[in-house]
Amino acid sequence: METRPKHKWGMIVDLDRCTGCEACVVACHAENNIATVGEEEAAKGRAKHWMRVERYYEGEFPDVKVKFVPVFCQQCDAAPCEPVCPTYASYHTEEGLNGQVYNRCIGTRYCANACPYTVRFFNFFNPIWEKPFHLQLNPDVSVREVGVMEKCTFCVQRIKAAEIQAQAEKRDLKDGEFQTACAQACPAKALVFGDLNDPESEVSRLTASNRGTKLLEDLGTLPSVTYLQRDSWHDGKKS
Amino acid sequence: MERRDFLKISAVTGATAALDGCGKPDVQLIRFIPEEELTPGVAVWKPSICTMCPAGCGLMVRVMEGDAEVVRNGTLGLMKMGLAKKLEGNPHHPVNRGKLCPRGQAGIQVTYHPDRIKNPLKRAGPRGSGGFQEIGWEEALEELTAKLTQLRSSGQESGLAFMTKPLRGQRRELIERLLRAFGAPPPVVFEPFDEAVLRHANLLSFGRPQLPTFDLARSNYVISFGADFLGAWNSPVAQNLAYGEMRQGRPGQRGKFVMVEPRMSQTGANADEWIPTRPGTEGVLALGLAHVIINEKLRPPDAAGHAGSLIDGWSKGLIEYTPAVVEKQTGVPAATITRIARELAEHEPAVAIVGGAPLAQTNGLASALAVNALNALLGSVAKAGGIIFSPPSTPGKDVTTVVREPRAGFESLHHTLARQKSGEASAFQVLLLYECNPLFATPPGWSVKEALQRIPFIASFGSFVDETSALADLILPDHSPLESWLDDEAESGTPHGVNSLAAPAMRPLHNTRPMPDVLLDVASRLGGSVAAALPFKTFEEMLRGAFEHFLKGKGGKPVMDPDTFWKEVQEQGGLWSDTEISFHGLGGIDHAPVQPGEPGFDGAPEEFPFHFHPFPSASFYDGSTAHLPWLQEMPDPLSTAMWSSWVEINPKTAERLGIQQGDQVEVASQHGKLQAPALISPGIAPDVVAMPAGQGHENFTRYASGRGANPISILAPMIVPETGSLAWAATRVRITRLGEGKLVLFAGGLREQIHEHKHR
DSSP states (O other): OOOOOSOOEEEEEETTTOOOOOHHHHHHHHHHTOOOOOHHHHHTTOOOOSSEEEEEEESOTTSOEEEEEEEOOOOOTTOTTTTTOTTSOEEEOTTSOEEEOTTTOOOOOHHHHHOTTOOOEEOSSOOOOOTTGGGGOOTTSOOOOTTOEEOOOSSHHHHHHHHHHHHHTTOOOOTTSSOOHHHHHOTTOOEEEEETTOTTSHHHHHHTOTTEEOTTGGGOOOOSEEEEOOOOOBTTBOO | OOHHHHHHHHHHHHHHHHHHHHTOTTSOOEEOOOSSOOOTTOOEEEEEEOOSSTTOOEEEEEEEEEEEEEEETTEEEEEEEEEEEEEEEOTTOTTTTTOOOHHHHHTHHHHTOTTSOOSOEEEOSSTTSOOEEEOOHHHHHHHHHHHHHHHHHTTOGGGEEEEESOOOHHHHHHHHHHHHHHTOOOOEEOOTTOOHHHHHHHHHHHSOOSOOEEOGGGOSEEEEESOOTTTTSSSHHHHHHHHHHHHHSBTTBOOEEEEEOSBOOTTGGGOSEEEOOOTTOHHHHHHHHHHHHHHTTSSOGGGGHHHHHTBTTTTTTOTTOOHHHHHHHHOOOHHHHHHHHHHHHHSSSEEEEEOSGGGGSTTHHHHHHHHHHHHHHTTOBTSTTSEEOOOOSSTTSOHHHHSOOTTSHHHHHHHHHHHHHHOTTTSOSEEEEESOOTTTSSOGGGOHHHHHHTSSEEEEOOSSOOTTGGGOSEEOOOOOGGGSOEEEOOOSSOSSOEEEEEOOSSOOSSSOOOHHHHHHHHHHHHOHHHHHHOOOSSHHHHHHHHHGGGGBOTTSOBSSOHHHHHHHHHHHTEEEOSOOOOOTTOOOOOOOOBOOOOOOOBSOTTTOOEEEEEEOBTTTBTTTTTTOHHHHHSOOTTTOBOSOOOEEEOHHHHHHHTOOTTEEEEEEETTEEEEEEEEEOSSBOTTEEEEESSOOBSSSHHHHBTOSOOGGGGOOOOEETTTTEEOTTOEEEEEEEEEEOOOOBOOOTTOSOGGGGOOO
16 A cells, blocks of 8 residues: 655755855754864865855956855655665655665765765765764764765754654644754755645745756756755846 | 664773773773753753854754763763753844854864863963963962962052953953952953954944944845955854845845955855955945935935044035046946946945955044945935844943943053063063963064063963963863853844843863853952952852843832743843834944045055955854864865865966966065965955965864964054054065965865865
8 A cells, every 4th residue: 555655855945045154064064973084084075064065156357256056965856876776775765865774885885976966975984073072973863984875864863853753742743843954054044944745835835936946957866955046136126 | 873882882982081091090980970860862952152253142052961071079980961962043042043153053062172171270391382280270279369369469450461352241240340349450352353443433423332233134235345244244143144034035025235345255255246346445435336326316415414424525425436536446447336326325225334354454444434424325324124233232221331342452452562561560460361362363563472471470261272371371271151151242133132141051071160150269269359349159140140130120129030030031041122123322423524545555565466365264263263173174165175274366366476276375474474275266356365364273272283374474563543453454465386285175076176176
């Protein structure tokens, strides 16, 4: 018997609100036990930022324009990372997330090669928390060891906690009741998280915006993240 | 791994490390009886206050049970205790409304930092050698008390100096009362990116010696002259929130944002229109805009009222500031000036913001007054969508006593230094240091190190050994903010009067004591008038007394039970007034009319062809957060650099000088030189080179020491004459390629410049 999953989690990134401040980047480190790697490893491209803010320059001085684009796992419906995994460590959850089972991962890194968004990060060595930094670790999130791939989970620990709480109280989840760490921190409210199966949710409302696009849409990955394009000056009116 | 196993392992490894540390492997780590009851796995949320910058955002701290090695009564042991796990914005706080910036998010690393000072320290070896030995609190307190008693018995009470970061609330009250009762001068307030110029300008223009608040959410047009208001300036979280609303928070309406600056900041990167100007001519541009508005009769000159009267030639319509003349001075095309002036006048409410580099020029005060006058002309002062001032946090209290004296910052530092250099008789004998690092953040020409070296006794309350506290004879380590009682009165960022309050979110990890409690202890040991001025056993008691002021109704009777009230204030994270925007006190102070005039620069253009533009870093602010690894590894928003310093150079300039991305370059002024890798950036004028502040620490924990270069170390001792502030944007430099360098950039796969990844 097949039933439609109750939730379909999605995100909005409003590029007209995003100011590139990077609060989301640090919030993600704090929430998800992402270890820093230090200067030498960072120089080899091994810094782990599940959330990053891309920066694009256009034009030459003095006519320079910049675009900030926060990029993280797009939780694709047709995710290129999933079919390539020989151990089913990358799999599709009922609620539409691209799950990553750390205990199944044997570190082939096929998924990272397949991902067009470069949002998967490999643990080239065991993470280090100089004592007593380890006391800050979030007990709701497992720490990853050497040889394991990791990536944005849409803060699945927060999703699960809220679902369990709502179930215990015999009620439905309310829109905005919980957020991912990045969306909660975002000072300009550029990031909005919510349930795309709930037509009343803010994320559903914003996904329908005429500014909405998907990242690398042509690839057919069917991302759960919608980017609202930057607007421009039309004498005080929205486009 | 199961959470249970994970905790077990961390407990075991924790014990091993502690044993190594003690050097007594035969002693087992004692397990202490928990001091609080917590349900494993269940989070408790406690309000606190962010202290990472002066904005004063409210926090909610997620506290969960864990095993920590702690010191109790001088013994190291293992304790099950509530540990801070994550910081979020307090959704009810009127400044940040549930949001937090990257520095705020990283604030939790201060508490758990491995290089925190864990016990009182006494200098061992020559001063500045970095040698310290651990001592007990009783010995430390006795030593400090003895030094102060000695001053008092020899009639040298004025030989005591207290140097601190800007303080508000009861910490400030406590320190001032102590110094007054002792007979010492008021505290020396030190702030690297000093806001005295803007406060002084706002006092003259509007009668408010205060940083402004911007109601951007309701603005239709925003022009910023150098203020990085979405990055690290003023109240960035409040400003980001309001900015987001200005862009996409209103149906059908979207405000425009214009940025004026010679080097594109993170804020400027968001502008609809980015306008580079010659450094120091921002005030001229503001007056050029005002000229067009007045000349085209879009507003009458007297609309600017008192703020306009402070500008020379205002009432006659600023006839010298025609677009053609302003183009010559600023480099901004006349047609652009005319168009923007019209847009400003036609899109009410429009607001102008000034901050950062324009105010760090020798003509900074006049530039600030020019922008203030432009705001007044546009009718944007104390108006929805315009510039407002947060009301006094304490009802009935005169705002000028709540807000810092605008001239207190650098001028008091100059005064202190002069006094120290002038000779034995009047010099300081004892210096107390709290949360400031003038050795790192002053130009070499001020000789701060030499002046401090001459003070016979220095005690620091620092949590970390930095450049300045390395000179200390005694270190009395403070609790971390999350372990402390805190209060704060936000200066800006909100239309409400705010008194934030926070009880400790967690118990202390180390053998530290809160600075205010140490001062109260010392006061009581000193006895006499000092003890009488501070009759509190703890800082908590003092705070509670201060907040009881708010409990009094009309007739002086408490409106509710004091215990309930105190509990409720703590649960909410403070008290805030209901009233929106208060317009009281807007008036201004008479002053001879000014003009921006020519900015002065150190260094001849022939020998030093580039303007040097240091800027507060997104990660490290003024350098005080460079010790946090999350911020070191956070890619800079524009350069994407991690763990480094860099020098931003225009592509054409770089080509002319044969400099490539990542090459090591030398930047030299008349006052010093430094080395850093080059970053070729299209967002910088060809005659400007820029560098982030914050790196280049000689001594600031394992993560920041010896990393990168400090732009302040080559600045000329130029000042803004009216306030004595450091004119940190008034130095000229030359640059030379030295060879290949190393620039660590973060590059994801979508980035257009894949080669940025290259590590050289």
